[in-house]
Amino acid sequence: MTFVSQGVQPIIPVLLCGGSGERLWPLSRARHPKQYISLVDGNSLLQQAALRIAGVPQSAPPVTVANAHHRFLVAEQLQAADIAPGAMLLEPAARNTAPAVAAAAMWALEQDPEAVLLVAPSDHLVRDVSAFHDAVSRGMDHARSGYLVTFGIIPDAPETGYGYIRSGAAIADGVQAVDAFVEKPDAQTAARYLAEGGYHWNSGIFLFAAQRYLDELAAYRPDILEAVTAAWAGRQEDLDFIRLDEAAFAACPAESIDYAVMEHTRDAAVVPMDCGWSDLGSWGTLHAVGERSEETDNVLIGDVVAEDTQGSYIRSEGRLVAAVGLRDAVIVETADAVLVADRERVQDVKR
Numbered sequence: 001m002t003f004v005s006q007g008v009q010p011i012i013p014v015l016l017c018g019g020s021g022e023r024l025w026p027l028s029r030a031r032h033p034k035q036y037i038s039l040v041d042g043n044s045l046l047q048q049a050a051l052r053i054a055g056v057p058q059s060a061p062p063v064t065v066a067n068a069h070h071r072f073l074v075a076e077q078l079q080a081a082d083i084a085p086g087a088m089l090l091e092p093a094a095r096n097t098a099p100a101v102a103a104a105a106m107w108a109l110e111q112d113p114e115a116v117l118l119v120a121p122s123d124h125l126v127r128d129v130s131a132f133h134d135a136v137s138r139g140m141d142h143a144r145s146g147y148l149v150t151f152g153i154i155p156d157a158p159e160t161g162y163g164y165i166r167s168g169a170a171i172a173d174g175v176q177a178v179d180a181f182v183e184k185p186d187a188q189t190a191a192r193y194l195a196e197g198g199y200h201w202n203s204g205i206f207l208f209a210a211q212r213y214l215d216e217l218a219a220y221r222p223d224i225l226e227a228v229t230a231a232w233a234g235r236q237e238d239l240d241f242i243r244l245d246e247a248a249f250a251a252c253p254a255e256s257i258d259y260a261v262m263e264h265t266r267d268a269a270v271v272p273m274d275c276g277w278s279d280l281g282s283w284g285t286l287h288a289v290g291e292r293s294e295e296t297d298n299v300l301i302g303d304v305v306a307e308d309t310q311g312s313y314i315r316s317e318g319r320l321v322a323a324v325g326l327r328d329a330v331i332v333e334t335a336d337a338v339l340v341a342d343r344e345r346v347q348d349v350k351r
Helices: 045-054 066-078 097-111 129-146 185-197 210-220 222-233 246-251 257-262 283-289 343-351
Strands: 012-017 063-067 087-091 116-121 148-151 165-173 174-182 198-209 236-238 242-244 269-272 299-301 304-309 313-316 322-324 329-333 336-341
Touching: 012 045, 012 097, 012 165, 012 283, 012 304, 045 066, 045 116, 063 066, 063 097, 066 087, 066 242, 087 097, 097 210, 097 257, 116 129, 116 210, 129 165, 129 174, 129 198, 129 242, 148 165, 148 185, 148 210, 148 257, 165 269, 174 257, 198 210, 198 257, 198 269, 210 257, 222 246, 236 343, 242 343, 246 343, 283 329, 283 343, 299 304, 304 313, 313 322, 322 329, 336 343
Parallel strands: 012 063, 012 116, 063 087, 087 242, 148 269, 299 313, 304 322, 313 329
Antiparallel strands: 116 198, 148 198, 165 174, 165 198, 174 269, 236 242, 329 336
8 A cells, every 4th residue: 555645754653463472372373473462452462562553653554564474364354354464575484673664665765755654562561542642643753853762651560571771861752862771770770760750661662763773774784684675576466465574574683663773873762651551471461451350459351260369360161160279379270281380480381
């Protein structure tokens, strides 16, 4: 789909659909990862993300970048949400976010040489959509003027499961320079970050001009740019999809935007954002954001009976699950597997 800008260039949303969601096994699987599952609020996470960004002012139809195996899931779910995509790009292999966004940028530049991209994971939760839209609006002019904008979540706990962004000098009201990207801290360090202030959780959401991103990729990771350029040149159209060249893309190094560009660029800016965000990265997180009983602190989904059980997330996809005398447990039942875990150990499900 080609669009013609009138006055201000529209923002092109890019939804990254390549995540595997391993930490939400057994519900999330390689062939059907979490972005295509309804975990919170009815719609799948992909549908929620697509509807959320459709409300961003001056937003064009979204571009999705997904694993080729999931192409029909993407198409069917967008159609069910009444979202017409601008393009659906297919990755023949998982190569992380830096190459995926590079391919989307190349598509966007063919539509508009001044295209601005709003890059977002398709498997995150945002409760306050208005606050999200307001944050994007604060970053728009800065992205158009050459900054690579990211969005930092205002922390409300010493979280050890997220990377952090340390903010620097003010650029404008509600926009700050990025001083540093910080790896996931231990509990003591996370508590210090919270006490000191000036640190935000790294949301993995970005806003920047497509050409500006490719220029920074050329400066810091020309090997990635070269491989994606070759994959884009060898692309093939397949029904409503665009398939990147398999051999060229497979030869591309796997790297995230953070490591490839954002940690190196001198023009990174952060917009602090308080929008009820979560990456839904574990069953423990699903317990935290779910509809919990005030009396028991339980989240119970499906055919579940819980007796003398507290602080637990119990989900049945089919059979009756009965729990007695449990504290802080996670039980997830599917057709072919059952997970039983301590709520504080659910990150270990990847093992």
